[in-house]
Amino acid sequence: xxxxxxxxxxxxxxxxxxxxxxxxxxxxxxxxxxxxxxxxxxxxxxxxxxxxxxxxxxxxxxxxxxxxxxxxxxxxxxxxxxxxxxxxxxxxxxxxxxxxxxxxxxxxxxxxxxxxxxxxxxxxxxxxxxxxxxxxxxxxxxxxxxxxxxxxxxxxxxxxxxxxxxxxxxxxxxxxxxxxxxxxxxxxxxxxxxxxxxxxxxxxxxxxxxxxxxxxxxxxxxxxxxxxxxxxxxxxxxxxxxxxxxxxxxxxxxxxxxxxxxxxxxxxxxxxxxxxxxxxxxxxxxxxxxxxxxxxxxxx
Amino acid sequence: xxxxxxxxxxxxxxxxxxxxxxxxxxxxxxxxxxxxxxxxxxxxxxxxxxxxxxxxxxxxxxxxxxxxxxxxxxxxxxxxxxxxxxxxxxxxxxxxxxxxxxxxxxxxxxxxxxxxxxxxxxxxxxxxxxxxxxxxxxxxxxxxxxxxxxxxxxxxxxxxxxxxxxxxxxxxxxxxxxxxxxxxxxxxxxxxxxxxxxxxxxxxxxxxxxxxxxxxxxxxxxxxxxxxx
Numbered sequence: 187x188x189x190x191x192x193x194x195x196x197x198x199x200x201x202x203x204x205x206x207x208x209x210x211x212x213x214x215x216x217x218x219x220x221x222x223x224x225x226x227x228x229x230x231x232x233x234x235x236x237x238x239x240x241x242x243x244x245x246x247x248x249x250x251x252x253x254x255x256x257x258x259x260x261x262x263x264x265x266x267x268x269x270x271x272x273x274x275x276x277x278x279x280x281x282x283x284x285x286x287x288x289x290x291x292x293x294x295x296x297x298x299x300x301x302x303x304x305x306x307x308x309x310x311x312x313x314x315x316x317x318x319x320x321x322x323x324x325x326x327x328x329x330x331x332x333x334x335x336x337x338x339x340x341x342x343x344x345x346x347x348x349x350x351x352x353x354x355x356x357x358x359x360x361x362x363x364x365x366x367x368x369x370x371x372x373x374x375x376x377x378x379x380x381x382x383x384x385x386x387x388x389x390x391x392x393x394x395x396x397x398x399x400x401x402x403x404x405x406x407x408x409x410x411x412x413x414x415x416x417x418x419x420x421x422x423x424x425x426x427x428x429x430x431x432x433x434x435x436x437x438x439x440x441x442x443x444x445x446x447x448x449x450x451x452x453x454x455x456x457x458x459x460x461x462x463x464x465x466x467x468x469x470x471x472x473x474x475x476x477x478x479x480x481x482x483x484x485x486x
Numbered sequence: 487x488x489x490x491x492x493x494x495x496x497x498x499x500x501x502x503x504x505x506x507x508x509x510x511x512x513x514x515x516x517x518x519x520x521x522x523x524x525x526x527x528x529x530x531x532x533x534x535x536x537x538x539x540x541x542x543x544x545x546x547x548x549x550x551x552x553x554x555x556x557x558x559x560x561x562x563x564x565x566x567x568x569x570x571x572x573x574x575x576x577x578x579x580x581x582x583x584x585x586x587x588x589x590x591x592x593x594x595x596x597x598x599x600x601x602x603x604x605x606x607x608x609x610x611x612x613x614x615x616x617x618x619x620x621x622x623x624x625x626x627x628x629x630x631x632x633x634x635x636x637x638x639x640x641x642x643x644x645x646x647x648x649x650x651x652x653x654x655x656x657x658x659x660x661x662x663x664x665x666x667x668x669x670x671x672x673x674x675x676x677x678x679x680x681x682x683x684x685x686x687x688x689x690x691x692x693x694x695x696x697x698x699x700x701x702x703x704x705x706x707x708x709x710x711x712x713x714x715x
Contacts, residue, residue, distance in 0.1 A: 393576065396576065397578070397589065397590070397593075398593045400536070400565060400570050400576075401565065401593060402563065402564070402594055403562060403593035407593060
């Protein structure tokens with residue numbers, strides 16, 4: 187163990203330039219990768235529970251809400267209105283499925299979603315709305331149903347989640363895949379740097395390694411210092427990248443998004459997941475090229 | 487201790503066998519000279535014992551184990567039972583005599599207390615007790631080869647392989663190395679020595695195995711360099 191540590195240290199110092207290059211490449215590429223992970227999670231937060239299941243949400247009138255739609259001010263939608271709306275939805279040939287959600291259920295879902303946020307105290311159960319969530323046979327064919335329902339009494343508002351979110355997702359998706367693609371290119375570069383470093387090291391230490399093999403040093407003993415060396419470089423890169431991503435999330439998102447805008451934004455839990463992913467990738471991408479090139483150049 | 491059964495070795499991309507149908511058995515504690523011209527297969531034979539590669543066909547047993555069938559992770563254990571001395575000494579230039587010998591024990595994880603005890607004993611055996619702090623470039627060729635022998639022997643291997651250990655040394659120095667190998671052999675260590683040095687072979691009167699183009703052309707107890715049986 188003492189040997190492994192001292193050899194690792196001298197290896198890091200000997201190859202200081204290339205070690206720094208590996209660290210910097212890892213830093214930038216893992217930061218991009220982390221940004222991609224954050225973007226992916228942001229998409230999921232925006233999507234919420236319903237995005238992939240339905241297209242249209244029909245909010246019904248509720249006593250607490252005075253505004254909009256075809257509501258009698260201060261009145262809940264009546265049972266008769268509900269029945270008519272439900273029948274209209276069910277009889278529409280474009281509809282594949284319909285789910286009914288009571289305001290109690292809606293409130294529970296709201297509490298679950300914002301359980302860690304001050305937003306959860308901002309609404310009461312009376313401000314929630316009973317609603318129908320509708321899945322269409324063809325998501326593009328929403329106009330007929332929407333115009334039909336817009337005229338019905340008891341309907342407060344009709345919302346098409348996909349129309350609101352899809353333009354946002356286009357940008358977030360581009361961000362997500364763009365950063366991940368760039369990071370893959372750079373991570374590949376880092377892996378090649380590590381491979382080359384080891385190849386050079388096996389030449390400069392060729393005689394020593396030859397003797398080690400000859401007297402029966404174990405593979406792990408010979409490879410250990412190389413492995414630790416790349417692992418340290420990879421992890422330093424991961425720590426720097428984590429710092430960058432954490433700062434980015436705080437600076438760009440958390441600082442600018444208040445409790446009141448009603449959207450779910452990424453926060454520390456999602457950042458934690460991204461950091462975990464970055465560290466994992468750093469470990470994998472420093473160990474695998476090391477083992478591959480070590481097996482190639484340090485063959486027994 | 488070492489047994490070759492119908493061993494052939496053909497190097498990649500070559501048609502001629504470096505070794506062809508070799509059958510040799512070397513007993514525990516024996517001293518064997520391997521003689522033959524360059525390219526006769528002496529080094530290939532030693533590399534096969536060390537399992538630097540597998541034979542193309544045949545079986546090789548080293549202290550009872552089938553070396554050809556040995557999985558890669560067990561090769562280090564095999565090599566700990568074999569000491570190897572080569573023509574070019576292969577010392578580490580930055581390390582002292584003591585450190586060079588100790589290195590062989592360090593890298594197989596021996597404790598420091600043992601190293602501090604065994605290395606001086608071994609250096610005493612090879613006659614370098616007074617030069618432990620020197621570096622290889624401060625030593626003569628013969629002394630450097632003694633360091634290499636000490637390193638090969640410090641773990642008390644069952645087998646010592648020497649590939650032309652006197653090839654770079656003058657005759658007088660060579661005699662010293664020869665005596666050293668003889669002394670090691672008398673401590674029950676099997677010694678296999680490849681050499682061109684006919685005077686040495688004639689003088690020692692040990693078993694001689696002669697190779698020519700990969701074939702054993704002579705295997706003679708108490709032989710001399712040139713004579714055919």
